[in-house]
Amino acid sequence: MVDHNWPRIAEALAPVEVIDDPTTIKKRSRDFFWYSPILNEKLRRSFGDLVVRPKTREDLTHVLAVAYAEEIPVVLRGGGTGNYGQAVPLHGGLIVETTAMNRILEFGEGYVRVEAGALMADINAALIEQGWEMAMFPSTQDIATIGGFVAGGSAGIGSIANGALREKGNIIQLKALSVEQEPVEHVFDAEDSLQIHHAWGLNGAITEVTLRTVPTRDWIGCMAGFETYRDCYAAGFRLASSTGIGRKLCCTVDARIVDYFPRLDGHVPKGSNLLVALVPREDMGRFEALISEAGGTLHLAMDDAERQALKLPHVFEFAYNHTTLQVLKADRSATYQQIGVADPSDPDRVAAMAATLGDDVWPHHEFARVNGEIVAFDLPIIWFRDEARLREIDATYEAGGFAVYDAHTYFVEGGGLKAVDYRHLAWKKRLDPKGLLNPGKSACWEDVRNLSPDEIEKLGVAESAA
Numbered sequence: 001m002v003d004h005n006w007p008r009i010a011e012a013l014a015p016v017e018v019i020d021d022p023t024t025i026k027k028r029s030r031d032f033f034w035y036s037p038i039l040n041e042k043l044r045r046s047f048g049d050l051v052v053r054p055k056t057r058e059d060l061t062h063v064l065a066v067a068y069a070e071e072i073p074v075v076l077r078g079g080g081t082g083n084y085g086q087a088v089p090l091h092g093g094l095i096v097e098t099t100a101m102n103r104i105l106e107f108g109e110g111y112v113r114v115e116a117g118a119l120m121a122d123i124n125a126a127l128i129e130q131g132w133e134m135a136m137f138p139s140t141q142d143i144a145t146i147g148g149f150v151a152g153g154s155a156g157i158g159s160i161a162n163g164a165l166r167e168k169g170n171i172i173q174l175k176a177l178s179v180e181q182e183p184v185e186h187v188f189d190a191e192d193s194l195q196i197h198h199a200w201g202l203n204g205a206i207t208e209v210t211l212r213t214v215p216t217r218d219w220i221g222c223m224a225g226f227e228t229y230r231d232c233y234a235a236g237f238r239l240a241s242s243t244g245i246g247r248k249l250c251c252t253v254d255a256r257i258v259d260y261f262p263r264l265d266g267h268v269p270k271g272s273n274l275l276v277a278l279v280p281r282e283d284m285g286r287f288e289a290l291i292s293e294a295g296g297t298l299h300l301a302m303d304d305a306e307r308q309a310l311k312l313p314h315v316f317e318f319a320y321n322h323t324t325l326q327v328l329k330a331d332r333s334a335t336y337q338q339i340g341v342a343d344p345s346d347p348d349r350v351a352a353m354a355a356t357l358g359d360d361v362w363p364h365h366e367f368a369r370v371n372g373e374i375v376a377f378d379l380p381i382i383w384f385r386d387e388a389r390l391r392e393i394d395a396t397y398e399a400g401g402f403a404v405y406d407a408h409t410y411f412v413e414g415g416g417l418k419a420v421d422y423r424h425l426a427w428k429k430r431l432d433p434k435g436l437l438n439p440g441k442s443a444c445w446e447d448v449r450n451l452s453p454d455e456i457e458k459l460g461v462a463e464s465a466a
């Protein structure tokens with residue numbers, strides 16, 4: 001590790017804004033890794049050395065050239081809302097905060113082109129005025145950037161209609177800078193964007209993103225209650241697979257979790273297992289019929305003006321990882337896991353799994369459409385005792401045929417990907433030959449860093465042929 005003279009580096013980075021105040025550096029060295037007690041223990045003492053705030057691509061080019069010349073680790077950071085320590089600097093160095101690179105550059109029929117640091121809430125607000133909206137966005141849209149979503153996220157509100165980010169047509173183009181003596185901007189079109197998507201900023205600094213947009217609709221935020229979680233889940237699956245009812249959010253939350261949502265007091269009776277959905281106004285009649293046939297009661301149905309009048313957050317702030325956050329606000333001994341449901345169409349199997357797991361695991365399912373199929377992900381609340389019990393819970397899921405996408409690892413290969421992505425690593429070698437971007441987050445980089453990019457790519461071809 002090179003011992004850097006930080007005041008001199010700060011001078012070299014000028015005229016780009018540099019923050020050396022220790023409190024700000026500490027804050028910007030964190031993301032939402034503390035959801036996991038295991039990651040919290042491993043990452044809470046990892047800090048960067050300087051925060052840098054480029055405003056333009058030229059600024060960012062200068063920062064990366066200085067990092068290359070001085071061999072300084074670089075972690076790109078958007079809103080810092082990632083869950084696995086994705087944006088935590090393990091080896092110190094520069095935290096490059098992109099939020100000042102936030103211009104919306106262009107939008108038209110079915111697309112939007114923006115700088116990487118633009119907030120998704122701002123993008124959606126601009127699009128909605130023109131009759132469009134993002135095909136999907138995370139529940140953190142108010143503070144998360146589009147670059148962070150494309151580099152660290154996978155799906156969100158809208159995925160029940162439009163699929164995961166990685167699906168054909170959702171990412172139209174990405175541009176990313178290399179870390180070299182003279183950084184070069186590379187353009188990745190359509191399918192090629194997967195070389196950079198979900199690589200956690202390991203293999204290029206994303207400067208610009210072009211994404212698919214869809215016509216906006218008059219969305220109604222809905223919450224329906226059910227006596228049993230099984231019936232609630234069954235209604236969720238029916239809505240998710242419905243062809244006659246539009247929806248951009250469909251999730252189900254166990255009643256014990258709902259009791260941790262004080263904002264819903266007076267709106268939703270205690271003890272309700274909750275179906276949370278966004279449904280277009282014109283389909284509300286059919287939605288209400290579905291709820292009543294499934295044995296539920298519609299407690300809330302509100303458009304955005306009504307929601308604001310009731311002083312309630314968006315319904316998606318009770319979904320995705322916001323569900324977990326609502327519980328963590330009250331009790332930090334909770335954590336969660338990411339589970340793929342074996343057969344999403346079978347509510348009895350889901351209920352049986354919940355019964356097998358025991359009282360320390362409370363279910364919460366998100367439905368999405370992946371490659372045309374309805375899938376369900378469980379993001380259960382787990383009352384954390386120790387790692388041994390967490391791994392026992394994982395093993396119970398796996399024994400029942402459910403997939404575990406571990407949320408308690410900071411390696412890119414360890415969670416959602418579940419495998420080494422040699423294309424990511426080959427592009428890392430091309431764009432980051434010194435391995436300065438987000439060091440320590442790939443469990444496999446050290447094994448391949450001395451190979452050529454083509455040799456690294458061949459490892460992936462050999463693995464898929466085997």
Ligand SMILES: Cc1cc2nc3c(=O)[nH]c(=O)nc-3n(C[C@H](O)[C@H](O)[C@H](O)COP(=O)(O)OP(=O)(O)OC[C@H]3O[C@@H](n4cnc5c(N)ncnc54)[C@H](O)[C@@H]3O)c2cc1C
Nearest residue numbers: 078079080081082138139145147148149152153154201206
């Ligand atoms: C309450 C809560 C709810 C969430 N809900 C969702 C959800 O619905 N769907 C979902 O997918 N995720 C969700 N997440 C995870 C996270 O909010 C999203 O992935 C979000 O889009 C990340 O954006 P960010 O700007 O905060 O990225 P950051 O956390 O700042 O960064 C994420 C990763 O991207 C890298 N990165 C950032 N900018 C760039 C860039 N310009 N170039 C290259 N790499 C870059 C970082 O180094 C890091 O590895 C949730 C998290 C929380 C805490």
